[in-house]
Amino acid sequence: MIEIVLKKSKEKAALQRHPWVFSGALDKVKGKPENGEIVKVFSYDNEFLAYGYYNDQSRVAIRLLEWSENETIDKNWWFSKIKSAIENRKSLLNEHTNTCRLIFSEADYLPGLIVDCYADYLAVQILTAGIEKQKDLIIGVLQEITKAKGIVDKSDNTSRAHDGLEPTNGLLLAGELPPQFLEVKENGVKYHINIVEGQKSGFYCDQRDNRRILASYVKGKTVLDSFCYSGGFSLNSLLNGAEKVVSVDSSALAIETLEKNIVINGFEGISHIAIQSDVNKQLRVFKENGDKFDVVILDPPKYAPSRSALDRAARAYKDLNRLGMQILERGGLLATFSCSGAMDIETFKQVIAWAALDAGKEVQIIYQFCQPEDHPVRISFPEGEYLKGLLCRVY
Known part of the structure; x- marks a missing residue:
């Protein structure tokens, strides 16, 4: 196994079990490892640190996997890690919910998967590249443990490009393709989702708990679900007695899927309007028309993919939330989210404060949303905490 030595004083993060070693921390590479190859990592003083996989195409040159020198990174190791992650989610899957995240990359000690x-x-x-190199083994293990009917590749092509990999999104990896609209359940709500053509992996299960929590506030209220996608917040609102729900998304497929979900849940008789439009433009239309809502939900895509984009993202979040506040009834509720890992919760709160100032509003934070237990945050990898949200009462 090829050995890699870190520069002096660059071992601290590895000793604290952080899984990333950046290219600037490498001192010596004793050989020519292939991208994705398992290597042995040592400190400058020749102390064993961990096993990881190497990639000279990535800013993160080594992703660490195992800190015990006596372990062997073989099929049994991969099987054990994958099985452990899946076993930890068993309690989430039941007659009311049959969808969740089974493996969450670094948080489950499987970076890149x-x-x-x-x-x-x-x-x-x-x-x-490390997971790509083990792909056949990993897919075989997943089949063996889960007995899945089919496994579809929904890799984020931008992330793959950062690791020097070609696009693969949409490929069938094992078994059979799912139907165009597959029915799943979450908290008793039915969804038709399109895994192959849908956004990300097909559904945003990271909002499962937040959808349920927010739904407890909507009885008898008028609700605006912005960036609604397949209707998670909309459907939970309808199920829990909202008087009227308006759903907005720029994607025609999202609106089509939402309307199917309205039907399969038997919500046709409840007041619901679906609008295909750019959310920021539509919020301005609501404002110009004098439309008001009791609850406004803002769940935008990732505005800050990296720290370098944070300033621009902060302005976008501020403008979006300012518009959301301006169409709320006095004392109404704003449920606002950020899925940008580069933006921590304190920065997000500051952005909401700026938005309130610009909107001429007073705001109380009454609840803080977070990601659910199938998206755990590993204590040695705080970067895994990406989803945050605030429930605000706005005056």
């Missing part, structure tokens, strides 16, 4: 369960099918994201 994400696996989502949708009823009898799996959506897999293979994001790094």
Whole structure:
């Protein structure tokens, strides 16, 4: 096994079990490892640190996997890690919910691998050269453990490009393709999702708990669900007695899917309007028309993919939330989210404060949303905490 030595004083993060070693920390590479190859990592003083996989195409040159020198990174190791992650989610899957995240990359000690369960099918994201190199083994293990009918590649192509990998999104990796609209359940709500053509892995199961929590506030209220996608917040609102729900998304497929979900849940008789439009433009239309809502939900895509984009993202979040506040009834509720890992919760709160100032509003934070237990945050990898949200009462 090829050995890599770190520069002096660059071992601290590895000793604290952080899984990333950046290219600037490398001192010596004793050989020519292939990208994705397992290597042995040592400190400058020749102390064993960990095993990891190497990639000279990535800013993260080594992603660490195992800190015990006596372990062997073989099929049994991969099987054990994958089985452990899946076993930890068993309590989440039941008659009311048959979709969740089974493997969450670094948080489950498997950097570069994400696996989502949708009823009898799996959506897999293979994001790094190390996981790509082990792909056949990993897919075989997933089949053996889950007995899935089919496994579809839903890799984020931008992430793969950062690791020097070609696009693979949409490929069938094992078994059979899911139907165009696969029915899944979450908290008793039915969804038709399109795994192959849908956004990300097909469904945003990271909002499962937040959808349920927010739904407890909507009885008898008028609700605006912005960036609604397949209707998670909309459907939970309808189920829990909202008087009227308006759903907005720029994607025609999202609106089509939402309307199917309205039907399969038997919500046709409840007041619901679906609007295909750019959300920021539509919020301005609501403002110009004098439309008001009791609850406004803002769940935008990732505005800050990296820290370098944070300033621009902060302005976008501020403008979006300012518009949301301006169409709320006095004392109404704003449920606002950020899925940008580069933006921590304190920065997000500051952005909401700026938005309130610009909107001429007073704001109380009454609840803080976070990601659910199938998206755990590993204590040695705080970067895994990406989803945050605030429930605000706005005056």
